[in-house]
Amino acid sequence: MNICPITYQPCGSNKYSERGLKLLHRSLSELYDFPLTAPEQRLHATGAMAKMSIQGMQPKLSAVLNLRKKVLETVETGGVFIIKPQHETYLQMPENEDLTMKMAAIVGIETPVHGLVWCKDGSLSYLIRRFDRTGRNGKLATEDFAQLAGMTRDSKYDYTIEKMVKLIEQHCTFPQIEKFKFFRLVLFCFLTGNEDMHLKNFSLITRNGKVEFSPAYDLLNSTLVLGGTTEEMALMLAGRRKEFRKKELVDYFGMEKLGLPEAAIQSVLADFKKAQITWENLIATSFLTANQKQDYRELLAGRMARLFKK
Numbered sequence: 332m333n334i335c336p337i338t339y340q341p342c343g344s345n346k347y348s349e350r351g352l353k354l355l356h357r358s359l360s361e362l363y364d365f366p367l368t369a370p371e372q373r374l375h376a377t378g379a380m381a382k383m384s385i386q387g388m389q390p391k392l393s394a395v396l397n398l399r400k401k402v403l404e405t406v407e408t409g410g411v412f413i414i415k416p417q418h419e420t421y422l423q424m425p426e427n428e429d430l431t432m433k434m435a436a437i438v439g440i441e442t443p444v445h446g447l448v449w450c451k452d453g454s455l456s457y458l459i460r461r462f463d464r465t466g467r468n469g470k471l472a473t474e475d476f477a478q479l480a481g482m483t484r485d486s487k488y489d490y491t492i493e494k495m496v497k498l499i500e501q502h503c504t505f506p507q508i509e510k511f512k513f514f515r516l517v518l519f520c521f522l523t524g525n526e527d528m529h530l531k532n533f534s535l536i537t538r539n540g541k542v543e544f545s546p547a548y549d550l551l552n553s554t555l556v557l558g559g560t561t562e563e564m565a566l567m568l569a570g571r572r573k574e575f576r577k578k579e580l581v582d583y584f585g586m587e588k589l590g591l592p593e594a595a596i597q598s599v600l601a602d603f604k605k606a607q608i609t610w611e612n613l614i615a616t617s618f619l620t621a622n623q624k625q626d627y628r629e630l631l632a633g634r635m636a637r638l639f640k641k
Contacts, residue, residue: 336455337446339433339616346449354444356396363402365414368452372416375405389415389424394458403448403458411464414448415457421556425457426618428551430627431523432459434610438602440516441546447618455618462546463536472537473545477530487529492517492568495533496588504541510589512544515599518580521563522603522634524554524627526572529565555626576637600639607635 335342337351352359367375376390393410394403403412418424429447436442444460463473477487479498496510503509513533520528528549536545554560562572569579585596614627 336448336618351446356398358398361401365403365448365450365456368450369417369454372456373419389418391415411461413459413461417454423619423623424551424556425455427556428457430614430617430619431550431552433613434523435519435547435550437609438519438606440519443546473534475531475534480530482530487531488565490530490566492566493588502535502542504543509544511591511595514585514589514591516547518599521575521580522631522638524552524630525550526560526562527553527565552627554630555623577640580638
């Protein structure tokens with residue numbers, strides 16, 4: 332029994348479930364393997380990265396779905412999807428990111444359509460729909476927090492979570508709503524071992540006349556990828572980047588700095604606690620290796636214990 336790499340649902344002898352294909356396009360009934368091997372994707376990405384508006388540590392390709400041929404094709408401009416192949420050094424980054432994004436969606440964090448796709452060499456690449464595109468060649472105004480803060484790619488770690496709160500107050504249409512989203516996202520990143528959420532991994536988007544947080548992206552358990560590190564957050568909070576507890580995350584960040592009502596804070600914590608079993612089941616179903624699954628579960632359990640310790 333195969334598991335669909337887009338939905339994690341059983342799909343019999345097929346490579347994808349019907350629901351998974353429909354997420355990519357309502358008329359899609361079959362999807363052929365992505366026609367590049369992982370090394371070919373990395374090589375292709377080396378030349379394409381300079382032309383793309385989304386960059387970062389992972390190799391990335393821009394792609395469109397050729398519905399007639401039932402295949403994803405790389406393009407230099409006008410891409411609807413971003414494809415991230417297996418990394419040459421860091422193992423299972425696509426599987427890790429896809430799982431973590433699915434975990435985020437479970438607790439109400441907005442995520443674009445995403446999943447894993449099979450490639451012609453049997454490897455899996457991560458696929459995500461661009462959230463800053465609409466209709467044919469339409470583009471939504473999007474700015475990451477490095478741009479908002481006047482920082483560069485080289486200084487994207489030289490900032491604090493507290494200063495980001497000020498940017499939310501300055502730029503968002505309804506700051507209190509976005510502060511709630513920010514609180515949930517920061518806590519989620521702590522729980523899932525994401526120590527690389529720098530300024531360029533948070534963005535604001537203008538939709539329907541509102542400036543608000545964009546759908547989440549680049550969520551992955553970087554602690555798992557790097558084999559364990561000494562820090563827990565990319566940006567300082569309460570003067571530190573590690574050894575966070577409920578005191579710093581909830582009392583200081585949620586209550587004091589964000590000024591969230593007690594009911595809002597408790598609703599986020601309740602959602603996380605309720606999701607723990609679902610998260611563990613999702614990890615078990617994921618495409619990570621058995622060792623990576625175990626390490627992810629142990630990190631999650633440890634972080635949950637710290638967040639909820641009285």
